[in-house]
Amino acid sequence: xxxxxxxxxxxxxxxxxxxxxxxxxxxxxxxxxxxxxxxxxxxxxxxxxxxxxxxxxxxxxxxxxxxxxxxxxxxxxxxxxxxxxxxxxxxxxxxxxxxxxxxxxxxxxxxxxxxxxxxxxxxxxxxxxxxxxxxxxxxxxxxxxxxxxxxxxxxxxxxxxxxxxxxxxxxxxxxxxxxxxxxxxxxxxxxxxxxxxxxxxxxxxxxxxxxxxxxxxxxxxxxxxxxxxxxxxxxxxxxxxxxxxxxxxxxxxxxxxxxxxxxxxxxxxxxxxxxxxxxxxxxxxxxxxxxxxxxxxxxxxxxxxxxxxxxxxxxxxxxxxxxxxxxxxxxxxxxxxxxxxxxxxxxxxxxxxxxxxxxxxxxxxxxxxxxxxxxxxxxxxxxxxxxxxxxxxxx
Amino acid sequence: xxxxxxxxxxxxxxxxxxxxxxxxxxxxxxxxxxxxxxxxxxxxxxxxxxxxxxxxxxxxxxxxxxxxxxxxxxxxxxxxxxxxxxxxxxxxxxxxxxxxxxxxxxxxxxxxxxxxxxxxxxxxxxxxxxxxxxxxxxxxxxxxxxxxxxxxxxxxxxxxxxxxxxxxxxxxxxxxxxxxxxxxxxxxxxxxxxxxxxxxxxxxxxxxxxxxxxxxxxxxxxxxxxxxxxxxxxxxxxxxxxxxxxxxxxxxxxxxxxxxxxxxxxxxxxxxxxxxxxxxxxxxxxxxxxxxxxxxxxxxxxxxxxxxxxxxxxxxxxxxxxxxxxxxxxxxxxxxxxxxxxxxxxxxxxxxxxxxxxxxxxxxxxxxxxxxxxxxxxxxxxxxxxxxxxxxxxx
Numbered sequence: 001x002x003x004x005x006x007x008x009x010x011x012x013x014x015x016x017x018x019x020x021x022x023x024x025x026x027x028x029x030x031x032x033x034x035x036x037x038x039x040x041x042x043x044x045x046x047x048x049x050x051x052x053x054x055x056x057x058x059x060x061x062x063x064x065x066x067x068x069x070x071x072x073x074x075x076x077x078x079x080x081x082x083x084x085x086x087x088x089x090x091x092x093x094x095x096x097x098x099x100x101x102x103x104x105x106x107x108x109x110x111x112x113x114x115x116x117x118x119x120x121x122x123x124x125x126x127x128x129x130x131x132x133x134x135x136x137x138x139x140x141x142x143x144x145x146x147x148x149x150x151x152x153x154x155x156x157x158x159x160x161x162x163x164x165x166x167x168x169x170x171x172x173x174x175x176x177x178x179x180x181x182x183x184x185x186x187x188x189x190x191x192x193x194x195x196x197x198x199x200x201x202x203x204x205x206x207x208x209x210x211x212x213x214x215x216x217x218x219x220x221x222x223x224x225x226x227x228x229x230x231x232x233x234x235x236x237x238x239x240x241x242x243x244x245x246x247x248x249x250x251x252x253x254x255x256x257x258x259x260x261x262x263x264x265x266x267x268x269x270x271x272x273x274x275x276x277x278x279x280x281x282x283x284x285x286x287x288x289x290x291x292x293x294x295x296x297x298x299x300x301x302x303x304x305x306x307x308x309x310x311x312x313x314x315x316x317x318x319x320x321x322x323x324x325x326x327x328x329x330x331x332x333x334x335x336x337x338x339x340x341x342x343x344x345x346x347x348x349x350x351x352x353x354x355x356x357x358x359x360x361x362x363x364x365x366x367x368x369x370x371x372x373x374x375x376x377x378x379x380x381x382x383x384x385x386x387x388x389x390x391x392x393x394x395x
Numbered sequence: 396x397x398x399x400x401x402x403x404x405x406x407x408x409x410x411x412x413x414x415x416x417x418x419x420x421x422x423x424x425x426x427x428x429x430x431x432x433x434x435x436x437x438x439x440x441x442x443x444x445x446x447x448x449x450x451x452x453x454x455x456x457x458x459x460x461x462x463x464x465x466x467x468x469x470x471x472x473x474x475x476x477x478x479x480x481x482x483x484x485x486x487x488x489x490x491x492x493x494x495x496x497x498x499x500x501x502x503x504x505x506x507x508x509x510x511x512x513x514x515x516x517x518x519x520x521x522x523x524x525x526x527x528x529x530x531x532x533x534x535x536x537x538x539x540x541x542x543x544x545x546x547x548x549x550x551x552x553x554x555x556x557x558x559x560x561x562x563x564x565x566x567x568x569x570x571x572x573x574x575x576x577x578x579x580x581x582x583x584x585x586x587x588x589x590x591x592x593x594x595x596x597x598x599x600x601x602x603x604x605x606x607x608x609x610x611x612x613x614x615x616x617x618x619x620x621x622x623x624x625x626x627x628x629x630x631x632x633x634x635x636x637x638x639x640x641x642x643x644x645x646x647x648x649x650x651x652x653x654x655x656x657x658x659x660x661x662x663x664x665x666x667x668x669x670x671x672x673x674x675x676x677x678x679x680x681x682x683x684x685x686x687x688x689x690x691x692x693x694x695x696x697x698x699x700x701x702x703x704x705x706x707x708x709x710x711x712x713x714x715x716x717x718x719x720x721x722x723x724x725x726x727x728x729x730x731x732x733x734x735x736x737x738x739x740x741x742x743x744x745x746x747x748x749x750x751x752x753x754x755x756x757x758x759x760x761x762x763x764x765x766x767x768x769x770x771x772x773x774x775x776x777x778x779x780x781x782x783x784x785x786x787x788x789x790x
Binding site for chain 2: 004059066271273
């Protein structure tokens with residue numbers, strides 16, 4: 001039988017990153033391509049303890065069906081926590097627990113995107129989200145990321161020239177892949193422009209808590225008096241990604257639609273994992289844990305940048321103060337795809353920059369490296385190899 | 396701001412069952428409306444033991460990101476288990492682990508349904524699946540369920556008269572809500588008709604292992620030499636639903652598309668829960684556990700049918716030999732919605748039959764009761780009340 005797929009699905013491809021993972025599975029390969037948190041960052045002991053306690057006290061509570069909205073104590077705790085720590089959420093908002101932040105993108109697409117509706121996003125942006133928008137036939141309009149965030153003239157042009165813009169997708173902190181943090185001024189401007197053109201903002205903040213230095217900037221959601229921002233937060237980078245627990249803070253009417261969509265997607269998120277997240281953030285030293293994470297990643301990020309300076313001076317990169325990624329660029333005229341291919345042949349995987357563009361066929365001089373997954377020995381080995389290849393390619 | 400939802404989502408409503416759950420939350424109300432497995436059926440002790448072992452040996456393995464396809468040992472075990480026990484799966488098929496069987500419906504809809512494509516389904520059928528098909532703008536064409544399954548003439552008419560039928564959705568064993576098991580003859584006929592009209596079959600089998608008596612019938616997937624059947628199985632009813640672990644056995648090309656769609660939906664299913672399911676079915680006495688479940692539910696089903704015979708003789712029902720639901724009917728001319736409303740006022744919740752129809756506004760004389768959630772005392776109390784109301788309504 002010839003299988004005929006839906007219009008939305010027929011052109012979907014596995015993400016380029018996944019394809020690279022196949023090489024990365026080779027134990028001899030240094031993978032700088034993943035985005036995995038460092039295993040030493042997982043609060044394994046605490047999770048084991050919480051899990052044992054749940055099973056000793058009331059196993060049925062994590063084994064029976066639960067409600068779509070999410071575990072009530074977790075929703076209530078997050079409501080207070082986000083409000084008091086970051087001024088996120090108002091009386092007009094509700095919190096929905098999701099199966100990873102990827103599901104926030106999926107549910108928002110399902111609830112909001114019609115055929116050929118436009119999603120304005122950063123260029124480059126997170127490939128996983130772009131693929132989700134594509135999987136609902138959303139059209140992507142990319143806006144150049146500058147060292148302080150989206151170019152605001154380009155953004156306004158995109159909002160003006162595209163009909164049916166449904167939302168602006170942004171990762172304002174330590175953006176994946178560019179590592180860029182949007183300035184306060186641009187955050188305010190972005191909110192203003194969204195209001196002016198009556199479009200929603202989908203603010204994705206998986207790395208916000210992984211700030212290594214400086215003061216945190218307020219989230220766009222914290223300005224949201226008009227109910228136009230859907231905020232996505234996640235436990236993947238601050239507790240553990242295998243749990244698949246994240247959340248969205250959304251205006252009530254949108255929340256209600258997302259709940260109905262989630263009912264049809266997976267009924268509810270694994271309830272044991274929701275309990276783990278709740279008990280850990282409410283009853284353990286979550287702030288201390290975040291400090292520990294920041295210190296682990298600060299060290300790793302600094303080490304990675306030192307290695308780049310030392311062994312690969314011809315590779316330019318955006319200096320980061322948070323997140324898990326470093327965005328590197330090769331001089332104009334260098335064949336980036338060939339560079340990345342040579343790297344793989346020399347057993348180092350990085351992600352070619354065009355994978356993060358709204359059109360993968362556009363050219364790019366950039367590639368992304370991740371420093372949280374490899375250990376220091378691997379990282380040094382990998383960057384040395386990249387440096388050698390750069391010396392050959394860049395005259 | 397006026398929120399404008401997508402065409403697919405704007406008419407979605409929370410399921411009628413969920414609305415009834417609000418009443419059912421009142422502890423004085425006897426809920427015969429849920430579909431929860433009995434908590435005594437959960438292998439809590441074993442799950443606690445497996446979980447403790449995982450955290451003692453290798454916590455990172457359940458906390459790190461994992462692959463979209465699912466935990467490899469679980470996929471491989473299921474492949475052998477399904478093949479040897481039920482002749483499900485061939486070399487043309489692959490197994491994808493999903494976040495509940497609801498996600499199989501979601502991913503199949505995403506991958507296969509275009510605007511206005513038709514899903515042929517049983518009438519009545521499982522409301523959760525119908526809502527998922529609706530959420531991708533699928534049109535539903537219902538085929539009457541007879542005591543031995545779909546009416547085959549109606550099915551052929553539906554396939555003939557509807558353009559763009561994409562798949563036939565069927566629950567062949569102890570169908571929810573009707574309790575009906577499709578005969579072997581009709582299973583074969585259904586497969587033939589699907590082949591003849593070049594449509595796929597989506598076979599949903601959550602209750603297949605909950606057979607109380609008689610010999611199991613072969614699944615439709617077991618005849619599938621041509622690669623037209625997508626089979627959905629679940630651990631919700633045989634291990635625990637809060638885990639949200641299910642699976643699909645699908646022709647490779649479809650599997651690949653489902654994997655890409657799942658990547659955009661939730662990246663992968665909670666990996667701890669996948670490990671729990673794997674260890675439990677592979678290393679514990681799963682057959683013995685299933686026997687225990689069957690004995691629990693057989694007793695509860697028999698008790699419920701005895702109560703109906705004794706206290707509510709005016710309510711007719713379909714005798715069941717498996718599953719969790721009993722489908723009741725009131726004589727022609729009885730006002731079923733009023734009957735159900737009076738039941739709620741008398742603190743018994745059942746689900747009105749029209750909730751399970753392709754058009755909820757159609758009239759129905761039926762309602763569904765569930766016997767697995769309430770204990771014996773509640774069940775007796777609830778059926779007695781239903782019997783009294785029936786005596787008032789049915790002269």
